[in-house]
Amino acid sequence: MTYQNDLKLFIDGAWQAGEGRDCHEVVNPATAQTIASLPLATKEDLDHALDAAQRAFPGWRDTDVDNRAAILHKAASYLKKNAKDIGALLTQEQGKPVKEAVAEVYGAAQMFDWYAEEAKRDYGRTLVRPTGQRSIVIRQPVGVVATFTPWNFPIYLLAKKVAAALAAGCSVISKPPEETPACTQAVARALEDAGLPQGVFQLVHGVPDMVSRHLIGSDIVRKISFTGSIPVGKHLMKLAADGVKRLTLELGGHAPVLVFDDVDLDATLDKLVPQKFRNAGQVCVSPTRFYVQESIYDDFIKGFAERTGQVKVGDGLNEATQMGPLANARRPDAIEQLVNDARDKGAKVLAGGERGGNGFFYQPTLLADVPLEADIMSNEPFGPVAVARPFKDMDEALEQANRLPYGLAAFAFTENLRRANILGDRIEAGMVGINNFAISSADAPFGGVKDSGFGSEGGKEGLETYQVTKAIHMS
Ligand code: NAD
8 A cells, every 4th residue: 555645633523734834754664764744733723622622522421322332333343444554554654564553453443342332331339328318429521631642553552542532421632643643543534434523533743742731731631641651751740730630641661571490481482582572672561571590591592592583674564574673763773772781781692783774673682691780671672672681589580570660561481370370469560461461452451550650541440541430429
């Protein structure tokens, strides 16, 4: 599919083109070539979006839940029907292999389908008092929501927020990343095609700091949901504090992977290596810090390095590609700095360790025996780099796993059930995968602890995050 080049804003049920607006150049990370020009929202555009969302809210809130669900299901169908074309856009904007891109579109569709049904299961509760009195507890939509989503899973993360917010009866203003506009516009087209009433959803690209200050500073917005880096999350939290606004923050991670000596090593490595390099490691739950029991450590790093060297790197549009470029020019610079620092401090580079190609490529990399003082042991690489260190016993493994202020995802591989239970209990993370990487689904809560943020997305918790609770006492 050729790249669609008519990028627009979607406000108050209408598509707004570039007239008189500043523009952002969209770059294909596989070639470093500019492929499109994206109009950026002005303050007037944002005021228009706020006004539209405020006007549309009461109507959508009061729409029968079956009708709301039917619209969300229809949006899901649009995404599924067009998954191949939308996936190709995503690959050209973000770099990931086209198979992963198409799977992401299906994941986004699943969010709309799942929340369409979950909206119907939103029951309150009744407290029965002795003298015929009753108290009832209900949940209501919070109001106008502003969402801010990143470029690593631009369609899936947008859909996760928008599907839950719309299911709850909120109207929404979304600012997706400027790096990947066409694929996120597909979500707006899906909702438009599904017959979502005018003003219930708007999509505004823009200068991130200007857009977030303007939207969060408005009395109209009652809830903010952000996925991205910890520094930006802290900044938005401060902006939200002024208006006492509800906030969900899904920030970074530095996922530990504890590998015990009772596993089938080859089978485990066959699972670990493709997961590490999925989306070139630009995944907030990417397995990164590999702590391996000392009796199998040497075999582990040898097997990991061999498999890493075999990963096919290239343009994501090529069906044979297993790992594409990094998403933007900032990422290879950041990775290069972390790898050089680790190497200087004594880490062994067992695979990769270099940039590659004309686009924003960095080779799949394994660093072994990495000293704790290396920056990469404390700072999330968000790229195709695995670090490995040996451990003696479970206590040491847990201490290492929990040593950072991050607490998003963690993984452990062991055949010992009792040990697996203890690890599940004691690892400080919002999600723990035991012999398993499938930790993100529509029906389960996803979110971090510690500096990785708070609030959940997915599951019934994901719906509640767009609701306020009210108790009504009747005598
Ligand atoms: P960044 O901190 O500049 O931006 C992160 C995201 O926040 C981007 O989507 C950006 O558009 C948005 N953003 C930036 N400033 C904003 C503002 N003032 N208001 C609203 N949104 C704003 O970093 P980056 O170079 O784009 O990405 C690098 C780091 O971000 C990574 O190292 C990783 O830690 C983190 N990140 C995390 C996730 C995640 O899924 N949790 C996704 C993408 C990036």
